[in-house]
Amino acid sequence: MDAPLEACPDSHPTRFDQRELHKLLCSLSDELCRPLASLRTGFDLMLGDGPADFTGDQKGHVATMRSLCDDLLRLTRSYLDYAEVIRGGRSPSLGTFSIRALVYEIDRSFGAAARAKGLDWRAEAVDGDVLVATDATRCQQIFAALVSNAIKFTPAGGRVHVEGKADADSWSLIVSDDGPGVPADQQGRIFEPFYRLNRDEHSSAEGNGLGLSIGLELANQLHGRILLDSDEGRGAVVRVVFPRTPPAPNSAAAGKTRADRP
Template sequence: MDARTDSASSPQNASARPLIAHDELRTILSNLSHELCRPLISLRAGFDLILGSAAKPISNDQRGHVQAMVVLCDDLLRLTRSYLDYAGLVQGTRPLCYGSFTIGALIREIDRQFAQDATSRKVSWESVMEGADATVSTDASRCQQIFGNLVANALKYTPPGGQVRLAARHEGETWTVVVTDSGPGIPADAISKVFEPFYRLSREEHSSVEGSGLGLAICREMVDQLGGEISISSTVGQGTRVTVRFPVAQPTHGSLASQRN
């Protein structure tokens, strides 16, 4: 046998094989998500028809099975839509939509969305505006998704009896939002990797907490597009702190380009 052929096909050389390029992966994610969403939406509508049909009622056992399938279907829809969101963000198919908003209003919307969830999880929740409020130029939809992802992540990993806090403040030409939790924390050697697409901590792989591995990658992409910065500090066993800083004024195209280079 040719030595070169044997070497190329050996398992120890598998890591040297080229991986899928990022652009190709994004295209695959986008196409796959579109193809999956259509049948899942149809399937979800079918379940609703079964559960709501008065002409052909189903037994309690059957209803329980259908409701379980509804939950699974919703989970799959959220997963595929997260892939679609990420692909759309990095491909630039979701343009920014700037407007004027007060920081307090943006934070109150997050409080409205998550206060009840925190209570149901028996997690202490606090949402505060530190100092005077201010009007900023930003994309409110992007901000809601960023802060929502961070708070949802914090609640997901904080055990009952723990704490999650969202704090915002105006600092001259910037404004900052900080999400802190008392969860398990992140190992120091993993902090630089958590923003990578599909990266999962080993503790997550053996837990019952599920996710797409894209939440923080999506946050970083959106923060970058808004001309901001995002950082994480964490101590294992003590919790995690995520800080997001944005410019008060809408950044120019030039400043955005310089940040990306």
Template sequence: MTIHPVLDTAPCGYVSVADDGTMLEVNLTLASMLGYTRAELLGWHLQKILPPGGRIFYQTHVFPLLKMHGIAEELYVALRTRDGNDIPTLLNAARRERDGQRVTDCIFVRMLQRHEFEDQLLQARRLAESANEAKAKFLSMMSHDIRTPLTAIAGYAGLAAGGAFGPLNDEQRAAMQGIRGACDELLRLMNDILGFAQLDSGRIPVHPVPLRAREVIARAETLVRLRAEESGLTLRTDTCDDDLVVRADPERLQQILLNLLTNAIKFTPHGGAIEITCEPHDARVCIRVRDTGIGIPREQLERIFDPFVQLDPIVDVVHRGVGLGLAISRDLARAMGGELRAESTPGSGSVFTIELPAADAAVNALLEQETTS
């Protein structure tokens, strides 16, 4: 078969390969790039011009890709020359039908310089990955190590404030309670950092199971009711339908709900209200936490999910927080195949929506059976 003269001298290697790997056409550029004559290459298996690792890559990745998709673009492939050197090339290939036969046309472009750039990129990526891992490890170790003594301080301060070590005057009791309160705040901070470090390194396993939305909400409500009442807030929960079943990790969903409810309590002035509702939405279930709090300015709505973001500094003096809770909550929701969104009108309140996949009807029926039996 003759090759068009332009193709023969084109500034890239060209080879046409049969399905069994035999080279049917080769241009002169490729032959001279590899140090062979065209006649030598014709009839050989393509694998003979690949280094051993490249042969495995061809058989396990490139060939299946071509066979199933018919096309492969921008693949990095090294070609082995007659004297055993490897030339880095970029491969584009397409399967076609020609003369009643399936063939794969391949173009190889030398990429000596790009190869060096890629080396640098790869090196930089590896360094960044290992730095990130080291950071996550450090954060997690540090949080653990600080948490243990902190728990002891909080415990003893609490006991002392309660008079366990003898009577205290009002000033001493207030000081002990102050220590206890500061410790609790630090512990919360440590837990957030630890949680974030674990999420960031992908070490928090999420095990979604079918859960009744009503039961999850009731449990969260019990945990925060007292705090809401102490802050002079009304806490209302919608009666969810029994058949609203989500697929979620019970502990993680509880963590998200508690985080949203704690925020709502923190940012809603005395006399306000917090409402939890749930409703189906296509194949998903939306759980909403609505408050009549101070709200979030429109330009800051998306940023509240970024780690370590603080909003109005004046607000933060009163309501301390590093803004990790929402970042963690959104990551958790996403890890369970869901989403966490916020809407807000400054001055009148915010709505946080946890959207989760609904468990399928068969599971609902099963839960129904468990309840009735």
């Protein structure tokens, strides 16, 4: 049996480290967001009420700068998102949802983009009528990280399938694709903060290396775990498993955050 893969092997942040990282990321986000927001406003004014003698090329350059500014704003805000997740200040808000409803939301959010890319997209709930207790907002953040990653790296003509199912004491969401897969020597690192796979053919793929880290932290907060089964060149199957009835939010803290290979 393969050994479990640790999300941050031998270096998982202590509570003190997390507090320091939270302060650093919040400060960084604040320092960057304010000037970027001002720049964004300036670009809007230039495009809306700028000089009448702006040429088409000049307007195009300003529009490009505005778009780059938006990208940087999204990046800095993602740092703040990660800071809030690792702080874990908000207890899960549990509600009762059907697996079908949770899968439908994934299909609504990602189906059109996957088909537009030319992917064989399918999202189905095998045990759709089963009701589970969870925080739907956190679930969707977890699923979004996994599904968007699969769509991003699977080339046109490939397959991305999402399946929701239930067992006696747990329920799971499985995201499978036939993309490039994850090399064995990197499977223990893809859930680390800021880590990105070194793939020349996908070097232009956008991302900041935080999506999977955020997903894993949130899964841990819901007493779930993420399992990865992948071979380089043969796609990947990622399964996130939750208890059907999780412990109360004020119960003993969950164990160390992990991503495992089944």
